[in-house]
Amino acid sequence: MTIKFNDENKEVFEYILDNIPDAITVVDTDLNTVFFNKTSEEYFDVKKEDIIGKDLRDVFPSSLLPKVIESEKSFFDIYNSPREKTYTIISAIPLYDKEGNLIGGLSRDRDITEYVKLSDVLSKTQNSLAELEKELSATVNMESYFSNIISNNAEFIKRINLCKNISRTPMNILLNGESGTGKELFSKAVHYESGRKGNFVAVNCSAIPEELFESELFGYEGGAFTGANKKGKPGKFEEANNGTLFLDEIGDMPVSLQPKILRILEDGYVTRIGSNKKIEIDVRIVSATNKNLKEAVNDGSFRKDLYYRLNTFQIGLIPLRERKEDIVLLANKFLQQICMENRMNIIEIPNEILAIFKRHSWEGNVRELRNIMQRCVLLAKESNNEKILVEFLPDYLQEINIEEEISIDYDSFSEGIEDYLEKIEKEIISKTLARFNYNKKKTAEHLRMPRSNLYYKIEKYGL
Numbered sequence: 001m002t003i004k005f006n007d008e009n010k011e012v013f014e015y016i017l018d019n020i021p022d023a024i025t026v027v028d029t030d031l032n033t034v035f036f037n038k039t040s041e042e043y044f045d046v047k048k049e050d051i052i053g054k055d056l057r058d059v060f061p062s063s064l065l066p067k068v069i070e071s072e073k074s075f076f077d078i079y080n081s082p083r084e085k086t087y088t089i090i091s092a093i094p095l096y097d098k099e100g101n102l103i104g105g106l107s108r109d110r111d112i113t114e115y116v117k118l119s120d121v122l123s124k125t126q127n128s129l130a131e132l133e134k135e136l137s138a139t140v141n142m143e144s145y146f147s148n149i150i151s152n153n154a155e156f157i158k159r160i161n162l163c164k165n166i167s168r169t170p171m172n173i174l175l176n177g178e179s180g181t182g183k184e185l186f187s188k189a190v191h192y193e194s195g196r197k198g199n200f201v202a203v204n205c206s207a208i209p210e211e212l213f214e215s216e217l218f219g220y221e222g223g224a225f226t227g228a229n230k231k232g233k234p235g236k237f238e239e240a241n242n243g244t245l246f247l248d249e250i251g252d253m254p255v256s257l258q259p260k261i262l263r264i265l266e267d268g269y270v271t272r273i274g275s276n277k278k279i280e281i282d283v284r285i286v287s288a289t290n291k292n293l294k295e296a297v298n299d300g301s302f303r304k305d306l307y308y309r310l311n312t313f314q315i316g317l318i319p320l321r322e323r324k325e326d327i328v329l330l331a332n333k334f335l336q337q338i339c340m341e342n343r344m345n346i347i348e349i350p351n352e353i354l355a356i357f358k359r360h361s362w363e364g365n366v367r368e369l370r371n372i373m374q375r376c377v378l379l380a381k382e383s384n385n386e387k388i389l390v391e392f393l394p395d396y397l398q399e400i401n402i403e404e405e406i407s408i409d410y411d412s413f414s415e416g417i418e419d420y421l422e423k424i425e426k427e428i429i430s431k432t433l434a435r436f437n438y439n440k441k442k443t444a445e446h447l448r449m450p451r452s453n454l455y456y457k458i459e460k461y462g463l
């Protein structure tokens with residue numbers, strides 16, 4: 001059977017297909033190549049005129065299309081490396097005419113070279129980081145990992161201690177909490193407290209393209225990707241053998257992969273893509289989510305059996321706004337750390353800034369607080385000033401109105417309204433002066449009063 005393009009449509013079709021970023025190849029039932037787009041020419045380094053009308057197998061002996069024609073089956077997302085250092089994912093489908101007769105096959109290759117390269121760089125960096133952490137753990141008392149997690153909140157302290165106590169058991173732990181509440185910090189503390197000899201390996205499930213999940217987690221054998229990485233690559237499960245695998249954003253794990261993860265956990269071995277060899281593994285899983293996984297189980301986007309397997313023990317990390325006593329504690333800890341790193345000596349955080357911090361809702365939790373402290377110290381360094389000023393804060397924090405905090409005691413108006421208003425005025429001017437580091441121009445502008453009036457009030461109130 002042959003496929004013929006209608007002459008009128010041919011140019012339009014060719015134009016469209018030449019301008020999509022995927023490589024498209026079409027064959028007829030005799031495996032003669034009837035279409036080969038521009039992207040295919042670039043991917044495979046084969047000119048259209050050298051392949052059109054020819055048997056596809058002469059140019060691509062291991063193409064999927066002969067299988068498609070023979071079996072009339074579709075194939076989706078198969079890994080391929082058409083030439084060195086180039087990786088693609090192929091899907092191939094049979095083509096039928098209106099009567100349902102097979103007329104040929106179409107294959108589509110999508111370039112994932114950049115993903116593969118990036119994921120290689122990422123895993124190399126993660127490996128060096130794990131090595132550094134290992135070296136560090138040999139010299140530093142690993143108790144310090146849990147002592148890195150500080151809090152003044154009674155309920156949170158209880159949870160930190162609970163987590164420390166179950167670290168030494170083989171139980172899988174599910175950490176639940178908003179972004180920046182310390183899920184990764186807890187998972188590392190669990191690993192180092194557990195005394196497990198292997199590596200701590202972190203995987204962010206929301207950052208891996210779905211097509212790469214299997215090769216990332218299970219690894220691949222040399223043959224699965226001919227080309228650059230001839231030796232193949234171990235997956236994260238293997239890297240974490242005898243250690244801890246931290247599955248961050250577990251709620252974003254593709255549903256299709258969930259049964260495979262469950263099987264590995266139940267059977268205790270993993271098989272690399274392109275291999276039949278079973279590799280025994282002993283991995284403790286700490287997973288984390290900021291979603292309600294129970295709801296995901298109910299709506300079918302997360303498998304119940306995997307949920308119960310991962311959730312042997314669940315710990316909820318409390319958002320910063322619900323443990324306000326930790327704001328000042330953590331802000332001071334970060335001030336010390338960041339000052340040390342930058343050889344600065346900032347002794348304190350002004351009260352106005354702490355008042356702003358206490359009023360803020362900290363959607364980004366502890367990470368947001370750390371970033372703000374970093375910004376303040378760096379701006380202080382830049383201005384050659386060992387003081388943190390309100391103007392160093394981002395606008396959204398500067399806009400928080402702390403003046404409202406002045407509390408009016410309506411029961412004790414003994415002094416009369418005029419005196420009372422003066423007291424309030426004095427307090428507002430004094431706080432605003434401190435906020436702008438006693439810069440009178442900025443204070444007058446902020447309070448929208450003439451500068452001469454501000455001088456007069458400063459004099460009057462002895463500020």
Ligand SMILES: Nc1ncnc2c1ncn2[C@@H]1O[C@H](COP(=O)(O)OP(=O)(O)OP(=O)(O)O)[C@@H](O)[C@H]1O
Nearest residue numbers: 148149150178179180181182183184185186366367
């Ligand atoms: N209680 C704490 N004491 C000291 N530092 C903390 C605490 N909680 C979090 N941090 C610090 O806050 C930052 C964010 O923490 P981490 O990356 O563990 O959060 P996360 O919940 O994993 O965030 P995400 O969900 O966005 O990945 C890190 O620098 C961490 O060291």
